[in-house]
Amino acid sequence: MAISFDIALKMEENDALLRLDSVDRRLLSLLQQDAARSNQALAAAAHVSPATALRRVRRLVDSGVIERQVAIVSPALAGGLQAIVEVTLDRQGAEHLAAFEARAVAEPAVQQAWRVSAGPDLVLVLWLADMPAYHALAQRLFAQDANVRNVKTFFATHRAKFAPAVDLG
Numbered sequence: 001m002a003i004s005f006d007i008a009l010k011m012e013e014n015d016a017l018l019r020l021d022s023v024d025r026r027l028l029s030l031l032q033q034d035a036a037r038s039n040q041a042l043a044a045a046a047h048v049s050p051a052t053a054l055r056r057v058r059r060l061v062d063s064g065v066i067e068r069q070v071a072i073v074s075p076a077l078a079g080g081l082q083a084i085v086e087v088t089l090d091r092q093g094a095e096h097l098a099a100f101e102a103r104a105v106a107e108p109a110v111q112q113a114w115r116v117s118a119g120p121d122l123v124l125v126l127w128l129a130d131m132p133a134y135h136a137l138a139q140r141l142f143a144q145d146a147n148v149r150n151v152k153t154f155f156a157t158h159r160a161k162f163a164p165a166v167d168l169g
Contacts, residue, residue, distance in 0.1 A: 004073045015072050017050070018059070018063045018065070020065070023046065023048055023052070023056065024056060024060065024065075025169065026047075026167040027042065027046050027048075027053060027056055027057060028060065028065070028166075028168055029030075029062070029165075029168055030042055030045050030046055031057070031066070031069075032164075032165035033165070034168065035069040036071075039053055039054050039057075042057070072164070075159065078127070079129075080127055080128055080129050080130065080135070080147075081126075081127070081128045081129070081130055081133070081134060081155060081156075082125070082126065082127050082128075082130065082156040082159075083125075083126040083128065083134060083153050083154065083155050083156065084123065084124070084125055084126075084153070084154045084156065085123065085124040085125075085126060085151060085152070085153045085154070086119065086120035086121055086122075086123055086150075086151070086152040086153075086154075087104075087118045087121060087122045087123070087124065087142070087148060087150075087151055088121055088148075088149045088150040089121045089122075089147050089148060089149060090147050090148070090149045090152075091147055092121055096147055097115065097121060097122075099147075100121075100122070100145065100147060100148070101113060101115070101122065103141060103145070104122065104124055104141060107137060107140075107141060109126045109127060109128045109133065109137055110125070110126055111125045111126065111127050112125035113125075114123065120150070120152070122137070134153075138153075139152070
């Protein structure tokens with residue numbers, strides 16, 4: 001389902017509102033499909049001039065709308081083990097959540113860390129070389145933290161879908 005709304009974001013430098021119009025949304029959609037295309041190809045696909053495409057993409061990057069541009073490596077090439085982990089803490093105060101979260105995101109194997117409601121306190125997505133690597137991480141991150149009450153780990157057996165794009169309508 002496409003989200004249709006006039007996106008307005010606050011720019012950090014001067015607190016001005018950045019309004020994203022249909023051209024910005026079209027550029028963002030195209031970049032989410034393939035950020036490696038040239039500015040000329042992007043402009044042609046978005047039906048704008050190359051100068052307009054370049055100016056708008058720079059503005060989207062500078063304002064933080066585009067966080068970063070990355071290459072997504074196929075899991076088949078990387079090999080390894082992917083796990084989704086639910087973590088429940090004993091104490092959920094802001095300082096306790098922040099402390100555990102800081103330790104979790106410092107781990108290279110943690111690809112994503114989400115604070116969630118109605119269940120565990122955090123959900124982590126991990127990518128590890130193998131089961132011994134998971135065991136070592138579990139010892140460091142979960143077993144040695146007196147505030148970790150419960151850990152439930154699900155190991156991925158098949159990826160049916162992976163779509164990190166945001167539907168901008």
